[in-house]
Amino acid sequence: xxxxxxxxxxxxxxxxxxxxxxxxxxxxxxxxxxxxxxxxxxxxxxxxxxxxxxxxxxxxxxxxxxxxxxxxxxxxxxxxxxxxxxxxxxxxxxxxxxxxxxxxxxxxxxxxxxxxxxxxxxxxxxxxxxxxxxxxxxxxxxxxxxxxxxxxxxxxxxxxxxxxxxxxxxxxxxxxxxxxxxxxxxxxxxxxxxxxxxxx
Numbered sequence: 001x002x003x004x005x006x007x008x009x010x011x012x013x014x015x016x017x018x019x020x021x022x023x024x025x026x027x028x029x030x031x032x033x034x035x036x037x038x039x040x041x042x043x044x045x046x047x048x049x050x051x052x053x054x055x056x057x058x059x060x061x062x063x064x065x066x067x068x069x070x071x072x073x074x075x076x077x078x079x080x081x082x083x084x085x086x087x088x089x090x091x092x093x094x095x096x097x098x099x100x101x102x103x104x105x106x107x108x109x110x111x112x113x114x115x116x117x118x119x120x121x122x123x124x125x126x127x128x129x130x131x132x133x134x135x136x137x138x139x140x141x142x143x144x145x146x147x148x149x150x151x152x153x154x155x156x157x158x159x160x161x162x163x164x165x166x167x168x169x170x171x172x173x174x175x176x177x178x179x180x181x182x183x184x185x186x187x188x189x190x191x192x193x194x195x196x197x198x199x200x
Contacts, residue, residue, distance in 0.1 A: 048161035061126040064134025068096025075103040086114045116144035121151045132161040145180035152200045163193035
């Protein structure tokens with residue numbers, strides 16, 4: 001095996017470990033990744049959520065909620081509404097349910113295991129949707145965006161947030177949202193990352 005081949009193999013191993021911790025968290029590494037995400041991403045989450053203009057009676061859906069930090073913040077904001085989440089990681093569903101146990105018990109929050117490409121909700125259910133640092137690991141980003149649009153009410157707002165460590169480029173994202181059927185897609189930047197916003 002050449003030096004280049006060994007380097008490529010090592011990169012593949014590291015990439016696989018990072019995916020297990022942060023991309024599609026799984027097993028012990030996934031649980032550890034969730035703990036790290038909960039501690040390190042709160043400031044960025046608190047920057048993204050106000051961009052959505054959530055009201056007390058808003059119905060909000062988060063895709064890829066991870067350890068449930070944004071769900072917790074959203075539940076406090078949409079206190080008379082409804083907050084739902086779908087995540088592809090059993091470990092993250094478990095962590096997020098523990099973090100939001102009281103809100104789940106009261107019926108304010110509902111968290112499910114599942115895929116963005118096939119959301120378990122009726123058309124026109126949510127007036128706000130978001131995904132933070134997750135679009136880049138979806139199996140089919142366009143299908144996921146179209147599904148998010150399907151479950152949104154007309155005039156509803158979507159936010160896709162990415163911090164600097166996400167590895168996601170901002171290039172082409174507003175065009176993707178437009179292609180998925182959204183309008184008024186635009187980019188907002190901060191030192192910590194960026195967010196793409198649009199309307200159904």
